[in-house]
Amino acid sequence: MGDQTRPNVHTPPPGPRSAALMKRADEILLGVSLIGGWPPNHFVSRYRDGWFIEDVDGNRYLDWINGWASAPLGGNHPELVAAAHQGLVDYGTECLSALRVEHQWLLAEKLHEIAPPPLTKVVYDTTGSEVVENAVRIMREAAGPGRPFVITFLGSFHGGNYGTGAMGPHNAHYNHAIEPFMSGWINVPFPTCYRCPYHLAYPACDIACLDYIEEVVLKYKATPESIAGVAVELVQGENGVQIPPPEWPVRLYDLCQKHGWIFYNDEVQEGVGRTGKWFAIEHWQGVEAELLSLGKGISGGLMPLACTLGSDRMSAPAGKLYTGGTFAGNPAACLMAAKLLEIIERDHVLDNVVELEKVAKAKFGAMKEKYEIVGDVRVLGAYMCVEFVEDKESKTPAHELTREIVYAMERRGVVPIYEPAFNYFRPTPALNQPPDLFALGCDLVEECVAEVSAAHGKGVK
Ligand SMILES: Cc1ncc(COP(=O)(O)O)c(C=O)c1O
Structure with missing residues (x-):
């Protein structure tokens, strides 16, 4: 051995x-x-x-590799295996789909406890790609008619289906058969400072890349009133852990406030402790998302589970949409996720x-x-x-x-x-x-x- x-x-x-x-x-x-x-x-x-x-x-x-960043406590954690097993014992091998199951409440309460303001509510999905598309649908519904556009950031990875594949997009090597891209995304530069697209250096650059939104997008592509919001990965994971300069998220958030855009952070990979805080957004004081998605790690690594946290204001629009799917919020996954959060807290x-x-x-x-x-x-x-x-x-x-x-x-x-x-x-x-x-x-x-x-x-x- x-x-x-x-x-x-x-x-x-x-x-x-x-x-x-x-x-x-x-x-x-x-x-x-x-x-x-x-x-x-x-x-x-x-x-x-x-x-x-x-x-x-x-x-x-x-x-x-860690299950591609999806197993926060490593493999075979005995308490997670026991929780998953309990979920199966309680609810057999069936997913809830059209039923309400107590285990979902358990996890929702825990998320409610740790979520940063103004996030108070949760809706379940199964995978990261799915949860991102559904979060954007909630954003568009909340923004109301006449706001079809969503600002996204070049290099971000939001998933592998037609909608999310076009959002960053992540990388030209990955776009085959997703092209021609779905419309509606306005792809703008992310502050990839080691390889600045403008060949400038931080801090002397004064974050010129963010000016692209007001100086180029709003001039040529879309009026502020036609934009529903911003979908961002505050730290781009698949793009090589691109960490923005400290002021960037704050200035992006201020831009959203100025124009009435909804701020959505995709924390499918960076959430659930990966960056050293429960949620990556907590690294930037005063930056608040009205929608924030989790996937990967929230599952504990085994049973597919994803969810979007939303503010009170997002609840009525979310209620108008069919999101989720057959396996969304399955009982064993919810039980395991609740246990995961408990262990992360208990074991520091x-x-x-x-x-x-x-x-x-x-x-x-x-x-x-x-x-x-x-x-x-x-x-x-x-x-x-x-x-x-x-x-x-x-x-x-x-x-x-x-x-x-x-x-x-x-x-x-x-x-x-x-x-x-x-x-x-x-x-x-x-x-x-x-x-x-x-x-x-x-x-x-x-x-x-x-x-x-x-x-x-x-x-x-
Ligand atoms: C930030 C982010 N969003 C969404 C996804 C897609 O998640 P999934 O592979 O579960 O569809 C990923 C996957 O790597 C991701 O890193």
């Missing part, structure tokens, strides 16, 4: 069993193939335990996120100082990104080097969120991953960065 407290890769992936299954995948799974570089890992997992993934060849990896998990943040800033920050190819490091709580470049001066995205580093990490037993289309990876530990274990993973990352730097003759200080 080996040491169960650390990663252990004894058979370089893919091991023989993984290789056989992946070969078979080409024959029986629709569109799942390593040929296209996806999924990016070279193993097939069979077991998930705490902070580790075990593959079918018995290798053990430190999990920094948000404090642990702050510790993870400190480790990440120290370890990855030092790597940025030392290695020519580490271009940028962005960290807010356990929301983290390490971006690689050919050299610091040109900032040319280093896709191949990133791929080599991530594969070297896999061979050492650390697997982050990574997509071959990008020149960054995102360490995404469970929120309760022990800081020492996380630090060990960071040290293994550094070994890989050093190895790849040396292999390519890249500078090291």
